[in-house]
Amino acid sequence: MTEELFVSGRHIEHIDPYLNLWGGPIAIYLFLGGLAAAILIFANFFFLMGKADKYPMTAKVSTLIPPVIISFGLILLVYDLHHKLYFWQLLLNFRIESPMSWGAWTLTFIMIPAILWPLIYMRDIIDYLSERNPACRLLGLLNWIDKMANKFGIVRFFIGLAKTYQKPMAYITIVLSLILGVYTGILLSAFNARPLWNTAILGPLFLTSGVSTGAALLMWMSKNHDEKRLFSKLDLILISVEIFLIIHLFMGMKAGPLVQYDTAMLFLGGPYTSIFWVGVMGLGLVFPAILEILELNHYKIPSWLPALFILSGGLAFRYIMVYAGQFSSYNIL
Amino acid sequence: MRYAMAMDTRKCVGCGDCVVACQTENDVPIGYCRDWIVEAVQGTYPDTVQMHFKSERCNHCDNTPCVRTCPTGASHVIEGGIVKVTPNECIGCGACIVSCPYNARFVHPEGYIDKCTFCDHRVALGQDTACVAVCPTDALIFGDLDDAKSPVSIALKNNEWYVLAPEAGTKPQLYFLK
Ligand code: SF4
Ligand code: SF4
Numbered sequence: 375m376t377e378e379l380f381v382s383g384r385h386i387e388h389i390d391p392y393l394n395l396w397g398g399p400i401a402i403y404l405f406l407g408g409l410a411a412a413i414l415i416f417a418n419f420f421f422l423m424g425k426a427d428k429y430p431m432t433a434k435v436s437t438l439i440p441p442v443i444i445s446f447g448l449i450l451l452v453y454d455l456h457h458k459l460y461f462w463q464l465l466l467n468f469r470i471e472s473p474m475s476w477g478a479w480t481l482t483f484i485m486i487p488a489i490l491w492p493l494i495y496m497r498d499i500i501d502y503l504s505e506r507n508p509a510c511r512l513l514g515l516l517n518w519i520d521k522m523a524n525k526f527g528i529v530r531f532f533i534g535l536a537k538t539y540q541k542p543m544a545y546i547t548i549v550l551s552l553i554l555g556v557y558t559g560i561l562l563s564a565f566n567a568r569p570l571w572n573t574a575i576l577g578p579l580f581l582t583s584g585v586s587t588g589a590a591l592l593m594w595m596s597k598n599h600d601e602k603r604l605f606s607k608l609d610l611i612l613i614s615v616e617i618f619l620i621i622h623l624f625m626g627m628k629a630g631p632l633v634q635y636d637t638a639m640l641f642l643g644g645p646y647t648s649i650f651w652v653g654v655m656g657l658g659l660v661f662p663a664i665l666e667i668l669e670l671n672h673y674k675i676p677s678w679l680p681a682l683f684i685l686s687g688g689l690a691f692r693y694i695m696v697y698a699g700q701f702s703s704y705n706i707l
Numbered sequence: 708m709r710y711a712m713a714m715d716t717r718k719c720v721g722c723g724d725c726v727v728a729c730q731t732e733n734d735v736p737i738g739y740c741r742d743w744i745v746e747a748v749q750g751t752y753p754d755t756v757q758m759h760f761k762s763e764r765c766n767h768c769d770n771t772p773c774v775r776t777c778p779t780g781a782s783h784v785i786e787g788g789i790v791k792v793t794p795n796e797c798i799g800c801g802a803c804i805v806s807c808p809y810n811a812r813f814v815h816p817e818g819y820i821d822k823c824t825f826c827d828h829r830v831a832l833g834q835d836t837a838c839v840a841v842c843p844t845d846a847l848i849f850g851d852l853d854d855a856k857s858p859v860s861i862a863l864k865n866n867e868w869y870v871l872a873p874e875a876g877t878k879p880q881l882y883f884l885k
Binding site: 376377378379380381382384385386387388389390393395396454455456457458459460461463464466467469471472473474475478564565566567568631633700703704705706 | 743
């Protein structure tokens with residue numbers, strides 16, 4: 375047995391006794407990134423399939439969300455910096471090996487189509503909303519945005535351009551969204567020093583989880599029966615893939631070298647066991663999956679219920695991964 | 708040139724002079740440290756119990772995850788393999804802190820990231836680092852690995868040594884003599 379302790383009085387904030395530098399803001403940032411990616415993927419995919427008029431909720435109205443949550447994510451990212459006033463250094467440099475750099479650039483680039491998309495459909499969105507809920511408070515703001523967009527020639531020009539090249543733009547947006555979705559996992563998996571994160575499965579896992587939270591949100595928001603059912607089914611598939619990937623993650627780690635084995639044990643008997651398997655796996659994945667199966671079999675279940683569990687489960691998953699990942703480390707004896 | 712440090716665990720008495728010397732030399736803010744002492748106890752009383760001390764700091768790794776993950780290039784490697792941070796390029800994102808297996812970096816109260824610099828300002832003048840210069844038992848040895856006659860090369864040639872967590876793949880350059 376070896377016991378080690380600092381005898382020179384080391385107790386540095388966020389580093390000792392174990393690393394907890396990244397917290398809530400990063401977890402929320404990753405969550406919002408995944409959600410935005412999912413909404414953009416679905417909206418653009420439905421557009422490419424020629425379903426924009428059949429499913430206006432997904433293809434048009436939901437596109438209001440990504441620009442808002444991406445900006446909020448970027449604000450969180452800057453807020454979480456310790457040397458905030460120098461944040462512009464992020465935009466002066468692109469370092470291909472740094473996932474942080476990739477993320478900042480992807481988020482910046484994706485803002486362009488994310489903003490153009492709702493602008494293209496602004497009239498349709500306003501009509502859709504006022505038809506269903508004329509008292510909707512958002513309408514005033516949207517009308518104002520619409521008026522502003524029409525006032526400035528340059529904005530009109532870009533919207534026109536986007537309309538002309540809407541198809542190629544949709545393809546590019548889907549690719550960018552996939553990068554964004556995978557990036558939310560890669561940001562963590564690039565850290566060799568943190569065994570829990572340092573696995574290639576994290577990218578696909580975060581992408582799946584993000585797309586699943588997006589599907590849940592769309593299922594919740596949609597008023598169209600077919601659309602609801604479609605997302606319900608899709609979400610069931612995504613949840614199954616996610617559960618499969620999570621089990622794979624821990625199987626791989628348990629069969630891995632000592633550091634990874636020890637990391638897996640944090641979740642298989644260690645301090646993160648109950649919160650992960652009950653909170654994320656149980657309440658965030660299995661329980662809403664059961665609700666959705668019941669719903670698809672025509673039991674009356676309000677769609678916000680599984681959606682809420684999936685969304686909170688997705689957020690909880692990122693919180694736990696961010697904290698537990700920093701807790702996992704090499705044995706530096 | 709490849710600067711490295713050797714640390715003789717048989718000689719260290721855990722006095723902490725290196726820690727204080729560094730804090731003074733480098734104006735390390737109160738409550739922080741760029742190097743630190745670890746007391747390692749092996750065995751269970753009343754059976755054989757062994758104890759030794761280690762003076763630890765940034766390993767100035769050859770394969771630097773902290774430089775790789777830095778989004779701005781603030782973390783960089785200078786002549787001789789010394790890993791440094793440029794404060795006014797650093798945004799304080801913490802990617803480098805999270806990517807260091809040795810927890811050798813910290814957030815300076817001013818917001819940028821700080822760590823051991825191998826006293827590059829002294830080394831440039833041909834002096835030893837502050838911690839090495841002050842060590843009363845000569846447990847710390849500094850020098851250029853590319854020079855076969857440097858103290859560190861000789862120490863590594865004549866002693867058994869190990870490095871911390873070699874499996875992390877960072878090729879650390881702080882060698883512990885045993
Ligand atoms: S010890 Fe940590 S901070 Fe120092 S070079 Fe290695 S990885 Fe970077
Ligand atoms: S905290 Fe500073 S030095 Fe560290 S990775 Fe971020 S920008 Fe680079």
